[in-house]
Amino acid sequence: MPRARTVNLLGRRTELTVMAEGIAALQAGTGGVFAVEGEPGIGKSTLIDAVATTGEQSGCTVLRGAADQLAYPVPLRLLLDCLDVTQHESGPRPVRPAELPQARWPDPARSSETPAAAAEMILRLVDEACAAAPTMIVLDDIQWADDASLDVCRRLITNATHQPLLLVLAFRPVPRGPGMQRLRTIIHSRDVVPLTLGPLAAEAVRDLIADATGAPPGPVLSELATQAAGNPLYVLELVEALVREGQIRVGQQAEVRTPNGAVPKSLSAALASRLSFVPASATDMLRVAALLGEHFAVTEVSAVLARSAIDIACDVEDALAAGVLVDAGSRMRFRHPLIRRALYDDMPTALRSALHREVAQTLVRTGAGPQRVAQQLHAADLAGDHWTRHWLVETVPVLAVRAPHVAADLLRRELGHREADTRDQAQLSGALAHILVGTGEHEEAVTRARQALASSTEPADRAGLSWLLARALFSGGRNDEAVAALEQALSRPDQPDIWRARMLASLAMFERAGRGALDAADRTARQALTIGEASGDTFAIAYALTDLWLSHSVRRQHLSALACLDRALDTVGTASEHTDLRAYALNARIFTLQNLARWADAEETLRQARHVHLGPDRPDDVTSSITAAVLMFWRGHWDDALAELNSMDQSISAATYRGLRERGPVWLWHGVSALIAARRGRRAMAAEHLREGWLRPPTESAADRENTDFLLVAQAMVDEQNGDHRRALSHLAGLLDRRPGEMTLVHQWLPALVRVAHTVGDGSTAQAAVDACRAEADAEQVPARATAAADWSAGLHENDPVRLRAAADHYRTVGVPVELGGALEDLAVVLAERGDTSAARAAVNEAVEVYGEMEAAWDIRRAEARLRRYGVRRGVRGRRAKRATHGWEALTPTEHKVALLVASGRSTSDIALQLFLTRRTTQTHISRILAKLGMSSRVEIARAAFQRDPGAIPADL
The missing domain is CATH 1.10.10.10 (Winged helix-like DNA-binding domain superfamily/Winged helix DNA-binding domain)
Known part of the structure; x- marks a missing residue:
């Protein structure tokens, strides 16, 4: 018989040395990433097990996890298992290592708490583990992991080298789903150490056989071993299969008894042959384990078999001795997926389905998470089963948040079965529609919402479904149909007042965002407010007030807009169920304070908004980063603005608020980035952001148009840099066409339009810009930002240095360097035209200083070129020292x-x-x-x- 197998790392000395150096660096405080890739059986698991053991012996915190090959892996299961975040009545908490603080799984009853929030929880726990001690995260078989886990791995790769975190990822060359493709891209682009395990050399294979048999192989056995192509698992399985069948004799050499002896024809056959040496009771235990996945808890098997852990201990030991199972810490693992597959496929389909259902019921009784139960029900494939349908109806609100794709598949299956009663059909269809809105599958969401409405009879249920239908239609770009759906629902006399108020608040938003019908939206919002106040629904009240904020903002009634927001914030308070709405109102308040030129107050409100967004169970918010970046742009903190923008995941395609997918944040992200790049003279970067930004062309809706102004201005600046001033003018002139209901703050761009119009000699466009700016200023309830822009525009167009100085003084006082630099530049030009060379030089010198603080190289070159035409140069100050780039x-x-x-x-x-x-x-x-x-x-x-x-x-x- 072969020797008891030890951890065998023959032929992997180089890899062990490299990883040992990584552990030494980790102990010194420097993290890193190892990507271990290789075919099945090549030794990845053995290698990373040895490295994890070395890390533990070195005093590092070692967190380990492995993915299962399942049709629908639970979102974030890989990382949750790795951190031992387990579910309890008080909420999930990490139970290993002891130093980690308590963590609670996000509550699905709160709309903001999604798998993204759970991902933030995981990252926070890793961060805190690293702060406590050097930490290793070792993840095996990640090719089977869900996309959410892989996305967290991508973020961990980015962070690992900056903290005491050693991330070890092991995976096969295939499969290569979208999540793995994204992960591979970042692995190749980052400072990741690739460790590709190839076949063992012939000498290592001989040593491996000697280690397994107790003697070096003879020539026949060595020749047979070449069938394994250097794969250590296959080598060992071939040799041990021969030993089990009595085909090996051991003397000075280990040799095959007869050259014609039976040799397993495949790895699958060699692995499956192990099962013939396992007692019948252990085989029964293994079949149940096979239903649970490649990794499983002994307690789960014990519960399904209705036997205590002590009762099945002998069966587990027999399976370990036969090499069918291996110890994986707190769980057990099949030695190879093919062993599990052999056990699984050996069961008749009908029996397998029944067992999956029974496992699901047992998991429910033992308090397992709904995702684990859902996996079993999906594998059971028993549509129409009464127990399954009842569990799904009861659990779908939680399941839809934590595992939306598997929830959607189970719901589709049940809805395809005709035995469900009418109420169940309505509940299941409505739940599916809700999931599909969240996942962006708007067309099917519309269909399912309508199916639910057709089966629903309760007024409150119908109201909620009508609201959901309208959201799906609006999110899918079918604004008129969304409005019609709400109007039809509102025509029903039996609508509960709470839902009537909420639907009216949504209708007001749709009327403004899609049709630009500002007066109609205003009336609808006030009606929503009245009904909301009468019914005492704080959500409807605050929602309606944000609608009125929009109306006032479009009309430039910024004091009234601010009053609406402050009242909305007082209404929602700090209630957890309204966190999203509170965050939205705070972001809106930042916008309004900017319009009132109260920049310091806007920054303070940003801090308040960040306090909401940085709650322990909340994901980083895209809209918050965009809002912060725009504020920092105008305040001249361009590096901070770019840090906000660059922190956003490059795969983002939309931001979501109340289920409405908006493209606005994407346009603003690329627009602000492009404009900063253009003003700093980084043309290639500006061009790339413009290309990405225009990939999703806007519609003519007010909501789309008001988010593309930064992109338009950046495009105009690039055209100007290319010498095409007329094309630049055409882009900027498009801002003059502000459509009904459109928010766009055109006044902030109109001075640039006047300047470019003068460059090409287009006086009529310049005058139109001045008139538009004056109209915005006249609409302000108190003189603020539009008034300063009107002074600037008129001063440039009318050659009036007094008005230009007034604008510059305003910008200097309130602290808006971006606009201060532009106003000073234009003042210098006007003064130079009037022959006041000394004053012109002073103005341009100050402008260049302001531009220099922002590294606006293009603005400096433009200002100097404009003044040079009048013989005005920048005095004798010399060239401004460049900001250091290192140190x-x-x-x-x-x-x-x-x-x-x-x-x-x-x-x-x-x-x-x-x-x-x-x-x-x-x-x-x-x-x-x-x-x-x-x-x-x-x-x-x-x-x-x-x-x-x-x-x-x-x-x-």
Whole structure:
């Protein structure tokens, strides 16, 4: 018989050495990423098991997980298992390692808490683990992982080298689904150490056989072993199959008894042959385990068999001894997926279905999560089963949040079966429609919502379904149909007042966003407000007030708009069920305060909004990052604006609020990025953002048009840089056509339109811009931002330095350098035209200083060229010193604060909370700090900071 198998790493010395160096670096505070790739059986699991053991012996926190080959893997199951986040009555919590704080699975009853929120929880736990001790995360078979887990892995790859985190990912060359393709892309583009395991060399194969048999192989056995093509698993299975069949004799050499002895024809046959040596009771236990997946808990098998863990202990030991199972920490694992598949396929289909259903029922009784139960029911394929349908009706609200795709598939299956009663049909169709709106499958969502309405009889149910139908229609771009659906629902006399108020609030938004019918939207919103107040529904009240905020903002009645928002915020308070609406109102308040030129107040409101968004169970919010970036753009903090924008996942295609998928944030993201790049003279980057931004062309709706102004202005600036001033003018002139109900703040761009119009000699367009700006200023309830823009535009067009100085003084006082620089540049030109060379030089010098702080290289070149025509040059100050690109002097003020907090040992989450940043933005800042300082870890930042100025480092929490 062969020796008891030990961890065998023959032929992997190079890989072990490289990974040992990674562990040593981890202990010194520098993380990293290893990507271990190879075919099945090549030794990936053995290698990473050995590395994990070394990490544990070195004092590192080691978190391990492995994905299962399942048709519908539970979202984030790989990472949740890795962190031991388990479900209890009080909510899931991590139970390993002991240092990790309590964590609760996001509550599905709250609309904001989705798998994205759970992903943020996971990242926070990893962050805190790293702050406590050097941490290893070892993930095996990730080719089977769900996309949500793979997306978290992508973010961990980005963060790993910046903190004491060693991430080890093991996977096969295939399959290559979209999630794995995205992961592979980031692996190839980042500082990841690839470890591709190839076939063992002949010498290593001989050593492996000797280790298994106790003697070096003879020539016949060596020749037979070549069938394994250097795959260590296949080598061992071939040899051990021969041993089990009595075909090996061991002396000075291990040799085949007869050259014609039976040799397994395939790896599957060799692995399956192990089962013939397992007792019948252990085989029964293994069949149940096979239903649970490649990895399973002994307690689950025990519950399904209605036997105690002690009763099945002997069966587990027999399976371990036969090499069918291996110990995987808190769980057991089949030694190879083919063993599990052989057991699984050996069961008749009808028996397998019945067993899956029984397993599902047992999992429910033992309190397992709904995702695990859903997997079993999906595999059972028993549509029309009464118990299954009842469980689904009861559980779908939770399941839809945590595993929407498997929930949708189960619902489709049940709806395809005709035995469900009418109420069940309505509930299931409505639940499916709700899921499909969230996943962006709007056309089917419309169909399912209508099916639910056809079967529903309760007024409250019908009202909710009508609201859902309208959302699906609007999100799918069918605005007129959405309005018609709400109007039809509102015509029913039996509508509950709460739903009537909510539907009216949605209708007001649709009327404004799609049709631009501002007066109608205003009337509808006021009606919603009245009914909402009478029914006491805080959501409807606040929703209607945000509609009125929009109406006032479009009319430039910013004080009235602010009053609506403050009342809405008071109404929702801090109630957790209205967190999304509160966040929306805070972002809107930032916008309104900008319009009132109350920039410091806008920044304070941003901090309040970030406090809401940085709750422990909330994902980073795209809209919050966009809002912050726009604010920072106007305040001249362009590096901070770009940090906000660059922190956003490059795969983003939409932001969601109340189930409405909007493209606006995408256009703003690329528009702000393109405009900063263009003004800094980075034309290639600007062109790339413009290309990406225009991939989704806007419609003529007010909601679309009002989010594309940054893109239009950036496009005009690129045209201007290319010498095509008329094309630039045509882009800017499009802003003059502000459609009914459109929010676009055209006044902030009209001075640039006047300047370009003068360049091409188009006086009529310049005058039109001045008139439009004056109209916006006249609409303001108090003189604010539009009034300053009107002074600027008119001063440039009418050659009036008094009005230009008034505009510049306003921008200097309120602190808007972007507009201050432009007003000073135009003032300098007007003064030069009037022959006041000295004053012109002073104005352009100040403009260039302002531009220089923002690194607006293109603006500086343009200002100098415009003044040069009048013989005005920038005095004798000499060239402005360029900002350092490396070292501590290259850090922005925000980066400097982040660096000091890193040096004090704060985690990414703690830094984000203290500086009112998102976690992703904070990580982006840390990445930039490391690049500018030429460092690779937080430990190096801390060391350098202490050497520079220990007193500047904040005290630890």
